[in-house]
Amino acid sequence: MLMLFNARYLSTLTQMKINILAFGIAKEIFGGTTINLDVDNDATVSNLKYLLEGKYPRLKKLAAYMVAVNSEYALDGDTITERDEIAIIPPVSGG
């Protein structure tokens, strides 16, 4: 019980505010070119997607979307830090 309490306490202490860039249809889903989000300090890309899909259910209607961290496609297990540049990449259609 104490450990659980500590974990919760730490988690609250170590939340971070991240800024997320949106492009294409993601801009319309978020209602802007960037959004701010509070996530746990040790959050993964997967955690971030879960939070975003809760807040913006239209994301789940997309054919697919990726998360980019520092201009690179990120994997679900990758962790995010406050200094990272994070972007939501809906299906690309250049060319």
Added chain:
Amino acid sequence: MLMLFNARYLSTLTQMKINILAFGIAKEIFGGTTINLDVDNDATVSNLKYLLEGKYPRLKKLAAYMVAVNSEYALDGDTITERDEIAIIPPVSGG
């Protein structure tokens, strides 16, 4: 015997003079852009090649060569007439 004589006689009577265009290395082999040749009236492309190779042995040294009749690649069995435009097509190298 009579028939054989007749055939020979007719063959001589029905020779034709054809004009042959030369391009690329064939020009150098023939020593000019056209040559004239006497061939039988019922000559085929194959007959023509045989005559030419006898007269211009360097033709046999080519990687290959084709005969064009009226701007179309001709087959060995195709016959030639006096009105045809005949050309020797050494290996092409355009592009």
Added chain:
Amino acid sequence: MSTEIKLSVSTLNVQQCIDWVMSPECGGINVFIGTVRNATKGKPVVRLEFEAYDKMAIAEMEKIAKQAAEKWPVQKILIHHRTGVLQIGEIPVIIAVAAAHRDAAFDACRYIIDTLKQTVPIWKKEIFEDGEVWVAAHP
């Protein structure tokens, strides 16, 4: 091997692109030019709008050029992509590849456009008379 990768808000110039890839060591140049079609699945298109995540788009295009140069013996790779509003007939993309021999130029050019369309963060919105659609966004 040298590359020129560019995102541009102004008209792409085909002649300049070809001049850039030409070199006396190369015998073949293959060029792909995308153009804005006047219709999608029979529906008239009014114009297109392209948006890019510039920094990442450049990085991804550089990756693709590098991969192509590893796969095929090519000398020069150019990728220019437009952003902003494009009218019918305008050019969203030019890819030009020069190589000593043509097979490498064809293969690399095709690989670059195929991969660009899959991975480079650029988005195209089609504007119709009665609405607009982000291409490929939905299944």
Added chain:
Amino acid sequence: MSTEIKLSVSTLNVQQCIDWVMSPECGGINVFIGTVRNATKGKPVVRLEFEAYDKMAIAEMEKIAKQAAEKWPVQKILIHHRTGVLQIGEIPVIIAVAAAHRDAAFDACRYIIDTLKQTVPIWKKEIFEDGEVWVAAHP
């Protein structure tokens, strides 16, 4: 489908060729540009000379364009080929193909240059410092 086939004794113009194939129905243009290399198998080339059996070369190029249009859904095919003396870096051939979709443009363009090199009666002489060779004439 429309085609423009040309043999020319003067400089080929890439921009004009591309302008000719562009059309609002097409989304993709593939262009092959041959250029005169400064060396063949490491040996410096001074210049090239191209000779054509004009009438038949045009007829064969028209056949190739027709075959390509039967094989792939393309809208426009242009084939321009030079004759005469070409210096290093000059353009012996431009092939441009426009199609609604890029795969057809790539496939047709490549088919055209590959087939042209096999069947069109045009001959290239390479001039070196110490002599000259009709390309492909001998085994």
